[in-house]
Amino acid sequence: MKKITHYITPFLTIALLLILSGCASIVSESKYPVFINSSPPGAQISVINEGGSQVFAGRTPVVATLKSGTSYFNGADYQIIAKTADGQTAHHSLSSSIDGWYVGNLLFGGIIGFLVVDPLTGAMYKLPESTPTFQFVEPVQQREVKVTSKDEQAPSVPGRMIPSGA
Numbered sequence: 001m002k003k004i005t006h007y008i009t010p011f012l013t014i015a016l017l018l019i020l021s022g023c024a025s026i027v028s029e030s031k032y033p034v035f036i037n038s039s040p041p042g043a044q045i046s047v048i049n050e051g052g053s054q055v056f057a058g059r060t061p062v063v064a065t066l067k068s069g070t071s072y073f074n075g076a077d078y079q080i081i082a083k084t085a086d087g088q089t090a091h092h093s094l095s096s097s098i099d100g101w102y103v104g105n106l107l108f109g110g111i112i113g114f115l116v117v118d119p120l121t122g123a124m125y126k127l128p129e130s131t132p133t134f135q136f137v138e139p140v141q142q143r144e145v146k147v148t149s150k151d152e153q154a155p156s157v158p159g160r161m162i163p164s165g166a
Contacts (some may be wrong), residue, residue, distance in 0.1 A: 032127040037131075038134035046083075047078050068126055080093075
């Protein structure tokens with residue numbers, strides 16, 4: 001009898017873990033790296049969650065690791081604010097979407113994963129890998145230009161003329 005339980009216990013443990021776990025939780029993540037860039041680079045980035053809290057700050061180009069879900073059956077939404085040193089500001093919305101692996105719970109019999117595990121962990125959602133590049137107008141560099149009148153022009157330098165046909 002001891003020999004049979006020795007072989008059955010690992011099998012039952014693995015079967016139980018597969019039944020109680022979510023497909024997306026196994027295959028996917030609940031936090032995603034999101035690449036944020038600007039042109040020109042160096043914009044100050046703030047990522048604000050739907051509750052109004054800043055969850056990330058940095059300078060472009062940067063990778064922000066963000067949660068894909070916020071609570072039970074609730075995907076994450078973010079506002080990304082980019083600001084340049086000269087005061088230009090741009091906004092971009094970032095929203096999660098259903099991860100295809102979440103549907104795998106129905107195919108592989110993980111009803112607990114479908115209704116409990118993946119919705120609670122946020123693994124049923126995914127975030128895009130990057131955002132559109134924030135495009136800013138580069139500041140114009142000021143140059144000093146001196147305006148002179150015809151009378152104030154520098155004297156011309158005499159040149160050497162070469163006769164034609166020579």
